[in-house]
Each structure stands twice: as C-alpha cells, then as structure tokens.
Amino acid sequence: EAGVAQSPRYKIIEKRQSVAFWCNPISGHATLYWYQQILGQGPKLLIQFQNNGVVDDSQLPKDRFSAERLKGVDSTLKIQPAKLEDSAVYLCASSLGKANEQFFGPGTRLTVL
Amino acid sequence: DQQVKQNSPSLSVQEGRISILNCDYTNSMFDYFLWYKKYPAEGPTFLISISSIKDKNEDGRFTVFLNKSAKHLSLHIVPSQPGDSAVYFCAARENFGNEKLTFGTGTRLTIIP
Numbered sequence: 001e002a003g004v005a006q007s008p009r010y011k012i013i014e015k016r017q018s019v020a021f022w023c024n025p026i027s028g029h030a031t032l033y034w035y036q037q038i039l040g041q042g043p044k045l046l047i048q049f050q051n052n053g054v055v056d057d058s059q060l061p062k063d064r065f066s067a068e069r070l071k072g073v074d075s076t077l078k079i080q081p082a083k084l085e086d087s088a089v090y091l092c093a094s095s096l097g098k099a100n101e102q103f104f105g106p107g108t109r110l111t112v113l
Numbered sequence: 114d115q116q117v118k119q120n121s122p123s124l125s126v127q128e129g130r131i132s133i134l135n136c137d138y139t140n141s142m143f144d145y146f147l148w149y150k151k152y153p154a155e156g157p158t159f160l161i162s163i164s165s166i167k168d169k170n171e172d173g174r175f176t177v178f179l180n181k182s183a184k185h186l187s188l189h190i191v192p193s194q195p196g197d198s199a200v201y202f203c204a205a206r207e208n209f210g211n212e213k214l215t216f217g218t219g220t221r222l223t224i225i226p
Contacts, residue, residue, distance in 0.1 A: 004156070
C-alpha cells in the first residue's frame with residue numbers, strides 16, 4: 001500500500017514570496033491533516049479536513065496560509081506571503097477517520113530567507 | 114501553553130540496556146496517548162498507544178506506562194537496539210471534538226553500540 005506522498009521535499013524561497021505544497025493521502029483515507037513542525041518543536045496541527053470539508057483550522061494563520069482539498073482527495077497548502085518564521089517542515093498526514101491512526105508523509109522542508 | 118511536555122531533549126543509552134523516555138501533560142481532557150518515532154527526513158511513524166482506562170500497554174520490546182494521577186507517561190524500550198536511534202514524540206488526544214493530536218517537543222534517543 002502506497003503511503004502519504006508530498007511534494008516538493010525541499011523548498012527555498014525569499015520572504016514575501018509565495019509557496020505551495022501538495023499532498024496525496026493514502027487511498028480511502030477520509031481525514032487529512034497539515035502540520036507545521038518548527039525545528040526543536042513537535043508537529044503542530046494547522047488544518048484538518050474530513051473529506052473536502054474543514055474540521056479544524058483554529059491554528060492556521062489565515063492572513064497568509066490557505067489550504068484546500070478538492071474532491072476530498074489531494075490537498076494543497078499555500079503560504080502567501082511567506083515570513084522568516086514560516087521556515088519549518090510541513091507534514092501531511094491522513095487517516096481513515098478522525099479517531100484512527102494517522103499516517104504521515106515525509107514532509108516538505110521550507111526555508112525562508 | 115505547552116500541554117504535552119518532554120523535558121529531556123536527548124538521551125543516550127548503551128545497546129542492550131533499557132531506554133526510558135518520559136512525557137508529562139497538563140490537560141485532564143486527554144484520554145488517549147501515543148508515541149511516534151521519527152527518523153531524519155521521514156515523517157513520524159506510529160509506535161504504540163495507550164488509553165486512559167489502562168496503566169500499561171506492551172508490544173514486543175516497547176511498553177508504555179500511564180500514571181493518570183501524576184499526568185505522566187513513559188515509554189520503555191528493552192533491550193535497546195541501534196535501530197531505535199531516532200526522535201520520539203509523545204502525543205495526546207482529547208476525548209471529544211475533532212480528537213486532534215497535541216505533540217510534545219520530542220526526545221532524541223541515541224543507542225550507543
């Protein structure tokens with residue numbers, strides 16, 4: 001069974017530029033998560049989707065971050081404009097349901113200069 | 114407000130000995146606890162979990178202990194093997210709502226051959 005796929009794996013941009021990350025969850029997984037992991041910290045939930053609806057985006061900085069999950073499968077996370085403090089690894093995870101085990105992708109390491 | 118704390122950023126253990134990783138939490142609404150293991154450049158992978166109705170869960174070389182009164186859990190690895198060298202995250206889940214995970218800051222475990 002294929003795992004959670006993410007691209008790109010690495011991205012370097014300058015502050016005030018825009019960036020987008022892509023996630024393809026495990027087939028059949030209804031719940032999709034985006035996490036931000038800053039160096040030295042644990043993953044922090046940014047947004048949670050159930051199919052193509054948002055369940056929780058309370059920790060998403062909505063003035064610059066946006067996410068969508070069209071057709072309840074793939075998802076994209078966008079940052080516009082990026083700030084230095086957005087440098088982190090962005091992890092995508094999926095699960096069959098909200099109470100089921102979460103499977104994580106390899107992450108995208110973003111460096112904002 | 115760090116609701117899940119791992120106070121030891123790093124731990125070194127001799128191969129064959131016991132590794133003990135600790136985690137404390139403050140939110141009494143947490144009712145399910147998980148340990149994730151993370152290798153460099155990979156996403157976290159689920160290791161073992163425990164429900165708040167139990168005080169111990171064992172899976173092969175891994176045992177998790179939960180002390181609800183102290184709001185403390187620990188992961189024991191016996192015997193420790195070189196492949197266990199990784200960052201270990203403790204995570205906790207609330208028993209209502211979207212059941213999102215709150216992660217600790219992680220402990221880097223190094224097994225010395």
